[in-house]
Amino acid sequence: MAKKTTTAAAAAKAAALKSSKHSASLLSLDPLVDPVYANGEIRSYLVTDPSPTVLKKRSFLGVHELYLVAALALASFYVRLYNLSYPKSVVFDEVHFGGFSRKYILGTYFMDVHPPLAKMLFAAVGALGGFKGDFEFKSIGDYFPEGTPYVLMRQFPAVLGVGTVLLAYFTLRQSGVRPIIAAVTAFLLIIENSNVTISRYILLDSPLLFFIAAAVYAWKKFEIQTPFSANWFRALLATGVALGLALSSKWVGLFTVAWVGLLCVYQLWFIIGDLSVSSKKVVAHFFFRGTVLLGVPIALYIFFFAIHFRVLYKEGDGGAFMSSAFRAGLEGNTIPKNILAQVGLGSTVTIRHLDTQGGYLHSHEHYYPTGSKQQQITLYPHLDSNNQWFIEPYLNTTVYNETFVPLTNGMKIRLRHVNTGRRLHSHDEKPPVSERDWQKEASCYGFDGFGGDANDDWVVEIVDYKTPKGEAQENVIALTSIIRFKHAMTGHYLFSSEVKLPEWGFGQQEVTAASSGRRALTMWYIETNNNPYLNRKQARIINYPKLSLWQKVVEAHKRMWKINQGLTNHHNWQSDPQDWPFLLRGINYWVRENKQVYFMGNAVVWWATTTTIFSFITYALVNIVRWWTGSPVGSDKNVYNFNVQTFSYVLGWALHYLPFFIMGRQLFLHHYLPALYFGILALGHFLEIFTSYLLARNRALQNVAYGVVVIFVILSTLFYINYSSLIYATPWTKDKCNAAKALSTWDFDCKNFHDSLAEYSSETTSNTPTSSFQRPSVDSIVEQNKEALETPLAAQKAAVKQDDHLSEEKAKKQAKKEEPVEENLPQVVPPLAVDLEETPQVEDVQVPVELEETPQAEEAEAPVEQQDTPEVEEIEPVIEPESEAEAEAESVKEEPVKEEPVKEEPPKEETPKEEPVKEEEPAKDEAVKDEPAKDE
Numbered sequence: 001m002a003k004k005t006t007t008a009a010a011a012a013k014a015a016a017l018k019s020s021k022h023s024a025s026l027l028s029l030d031p032l033v034d035p036v037y038a039n040g041e042i043r044s045y046l047v048t049d050p051s052p053t054v055l056k057k058r059s060f061l062g063v064h065e066l067y068l069v070a071a072l073a074l075a076s077f078y079v080r081l082y083n084l085s086y087p088k089s090v091v092f093d094e095v096h097f098g099g100f101s102r103k104y105i106l107g108t109y110f111m112d113v114h115p116p117l118a119k120m121l122f123a124a125v126g127a128l129g130g131f132k133g134d135f136e137f138k139s140i141g142d143y144f145p146e147g148t149p150y151v152l153m154r155q156f157p158a159v160l161g162v163g164t165v166l167l168a169y170f171t172l173r174q175s176g177v178r179p180i181i182a183a184v185t186a187f188l189l190i191i192e193n194s195n196v197t198i199s200r201y202i203l204l205d206s207p208l209l210f211f212i213a214a215a216v217y218a219w220k221k222f223e224i225q226t227p228f229s230a231n232w233f234r235a236l237l238a239t240g241v242a243l244g245l246a247l248s249s250k251w252v253g254l255f256t257v258a259w260v261g262l263l264c265v266y267q268l269w270f271i272i273g274d275l276s277v278s279s280k281k282v283v284a285h286f287f288f289r290g291t292v293l294l295g296v297p298i299a300l301y302i303f304f305f306a307i308h309f310r311v312l313y314k315e316g317d318g319g320a321f322m323s324s325a326f327r328a329g330l331e332g333n334t335i336p337k338n339i340l341a342q343v344g345l346g347s348t349v350t351i352r353h354l355d356t357q358g359g360y361l362h363s364h365e366h367y368y369p370t371g372s373k374q375q376q377i378t379l380y381p382h383l384d385s386n387n388q389w390f391i392e393p394y395l396n397t398t399v400y401n402e403t404f405v406p407l408t409n410g411m412k413i414r415l416r417h418v419n420t421g422r423r424l425h426s427h428d429e430k431p432p433v434s435e436r437d438w439q440k441e442a443s444c445y446g447f448d449g450f451g452g453d454a455n456d457d458w459v460v461e462i463v464d465y466k467t468p469k470g471e472a473q474e475n476v477i478a479l480t481s482i483i484r485f486k487h488a489m490t491g492h493y494l495f496s497s498e499v500k501l502p503e504w505g506f507g508q509q510e511v512t513a514a515s516s517g518r519r520a521l522t523m524w525y526i527e528t529n530n531n532p533y534l535n536r537k538q539a540r541i542i543n544y545p546k547l548s549l550w551q552k553v554v555e556a557h558k559r560m561w562k563i564n565q566g567l568t569n570h571h572n573w574q575s576d577p578q579d580w581p582f583l584l585r586g587i588n589y590w591v592r593e594n595k596q597v598y599f600m601g602n603a604v605v606w607w608a609t610t611t612t613i614f615s616f617i618t619y620a621l622v623n624i625v626r627w628w629t630g631s632p633v634g635s636d637k638n639v640y641n642f643n644v645q646t647f648s649y650v651l652g653w654a655l656h657y658l659p660f661f662i663m664g665r666q667l668f669l670h671h672y673l674p675a676l677y678f679g680i681l682a683l684g685h686f687l688e689i690f691t692s693y694l695l696a697r698n699r700a701l702q703n704v705a706y707g708v709v710v711i712f713v714i715l716s717t718l719f720y721i722n723y724s725s726l727i728y729a730t731p732w733t734k735d736k737c738n739a740a741k742a743l744s745t746w747d748f749d750c751k752n753f754h755d756s757l758a759e760y761s762s763e764t765t766s767n768t769p770t771s772s773f774q775r776p777s778v779d780s781i782v783e784q785n786k787e788a789l790e791t792p793l794a795a796q797k798a799a800v801k802q803d804d805h806l807s808e809e810k811a812k813k814q815a816k817k818e819e820p821v822e823e824n825l826p827q828v829v830p831p832l833a834v835d836l837e838e839t840p841q842v843e844d845v846q847v848p849v850e851l852e853e854t855p856q857a858e859e860a861e862a863p864v865e866q867q868d869t870p871e872v873e874e875i876e877p878v879i880e881p882e883s884e885a886e887a888e889a890e891s892v893k894e895e896p897v898k899e900e901p902v903k904e905e906p907p908k909e910e911t912p913k914e915e916p917v918k919e920e921e922p923a924k925d926e927a928v929k930d931e932p933a934k935d936e
Helices: 002-028 050-057 063-081 094-106 117-128 149-174 181-191 193-198 206-225 230-248 253-273 278-310 318-321 549-564 577-582 603-628 637-662 669-694 698-721 736-739 758-763 778-784 784-792 793-817
Strands: 038-039 043-047 350-351 358-368 375-382 389-392 411-418 424-425 440-446 458-462 481-486 493-500 509-514 526-531 587-592 594-601
Touching: 002 063, 002 181, 043 253, 043 493, 063 149, 063 181, 094 117, 094 149, 117 149, 117 278, 149 181, 149 193, 149 206, 149 669, 181 669, 181 698, 193 206, 193 594, 193 669, 193 698, 206 230, 206 253, 206 669, 230 253, 230 278, 253 278, 253 637, 278 358, 278 549, 577 603, 577 669, 587 603, 603 637, 603 669, 603 698, 637 669, 669 698
Parallel strands: none
Antiparallel strands: 038 043, 350 358, 350 389, 350 526, 358 375, 375 440, 375 509, 389 411, 411 424, 411 458, 424 440, 440 509, 458 481, 481 493, 493 509, 587 594
């Protein structure tokens, strides 16, 4: 019995000692080993294979570290999921990404400048929550109706934000930081205001940051594995998968791929210099790293686009950005079908421009105000009877011997406009808009009884390298032969770029005759073709070919790139890259009910991170000079690990930040978040070296070091708390708001808030759109207020009208403050005329703008072209009106048969100058006219 008691006591003592050991390890664990150098015949070299001891030191410490991680998780869940249901209306670029989720659910094709993964994930979450696509996310401030699972859709990025915090902790542990310092750094990420804000809404940044954080963690895990072991392959594959997910969410993921690639090159340099590694293993390193780290991301990227195209199978507003061949594969398209293949004299055709989305060669009975003042020639994006041209011989004979005469390469012809009877013409006059010497005016010229002149003659040239071999290179075949029209008198070619005519030209695309310029802009093809000398039953019929997945991916990326490059217009909330590290200004997300959501970072963490980055760059330059002079550098294990790991994170910061300096598009503060993440990881290593090495030789100084860290954390927490009203849209006062403006460039509007908190509790705020704007009827007012019976009915109406007017005026002021800043949404020119049988196709426009974030341009009412147009049936527009935020256009209403001049107004944020298809421009509430940003 005594023996059993002694054994139990010994076991309890051992358990207590073990517990004490684990507890101490959270503070005093040394996760580092000395670098190993070996001597070669000529030189010493670094042994690159990780020591097995490293894996043991950086493995999970058990229950005590589990408590630490659980505390981080709980704190992160609270901070990121707190009161997600408020605001109960659309915030910032939820206009775009919520709208995209809706279109995935409905299956209607849309165009965006970002890859599809993150948007598809939001759509999947919404569908799981029962979202049927019945809410349009039209405008900032639109209230969510019952049944829209917006809280669930916001919980998704919030949970990913929690995951990013935990991944930051585990990443630092794998890169040699002690648990307590890793936890402190992760806590700084928890209370970093911008990361909290961005993870609370239906935006792309939180999924992107999570996937980037996963890639960084997997890579750091990979670095300490024994080469070619099972764990080494697992970590390598995990890195490739995470890179693919990041790249498939936003193109910023390319910078992460580049970061891993450069670190591979850096490590392979030392592996080649490690004389203990055979040449065969060096080749294996190159092969496996290259195959997995490039092949897996590319395969995933293509895979997600395949899902994207399969899910979006219906014609939608995004179709206007795409070619007719692409649109022909969408359900419900109105692309011409069953076209006569052989084109000849006597054919009535429509002629489509190849290299722009401008559309069809077009004319109408309106005239140039300058130059020859003859009838206008333009490109028009929609099907219309004014697109039809009759091919006649240049000698103006009308006798074809009742036989079909094919249109051949080198044949001279004239093109007569069917509706007006005038012929396509060019001469020595300057174009109406373009002022280059090598461009001349193209017009329509003629009158009744006039047989034409030599300036009406054009030579048809088939472009053989663009046309499939065979008959199409000899005779013009509809859809297949790529042709040019050479003016016989001057040698100039019929030409069009994306230059737009002003109001008098209805905003349509200019057409000229050019002797220079990009060759592709002189290329055309025949889309529709009718010829009375061909028996349709016996003639060959042709349709647009079905595109392969690769062809769809290539075309989509050409459009995405072009739109992204066009997001150049100024946006109210854009900022410059040189301002980001210093947090000079934020972005207004939402203003309502005397509250505001304003995207801004935690200045304490932000400025500390910037100081860390520039301090390390200075330190590195000094050490490079010391190394050149023969001084030993980084021989201590703490210094060696600090140099290697901090270098990798500062490199990640630079790769995710510096490329923005060469971008011409609209930019916003949220573009800095991936770089900031790497900066915070570098900050963690600064805190580690500060507490474990520089001051560790003196216990008292080490305590001071920990005290400094505690003070830094407290200051960061106080900043988070003080500015939390701008994160959660909680009540704040004007005095506190004004006192919080540490920098004059912090432009959140303190006039939005009440003078005292008591005013919030006394006011009754409705969470339903009171300005939605169902005006109370006079009868209902009379019933509810008996005293009103005494008031004349006219007075009541006047009072109601005045109330509505005041609410609308207030909404207008708020609307000016809020603009979604998206980077990816294209914008479109208002449709000019309705087509007889096809959904209007929008012109390609250069996108001036800011999507994940994106600015938008407003549609202006355009004067209607006065002309007699054949009556046509109105068709339901395929494109839904949207405004673009970051340059994303969101509006395309098709209007019946009249061409309208387009007044282009500068988009409010990144908005393609004249974008093919605006995605629905968030309609402005009557009382809340919020315009989504034009870009991102």
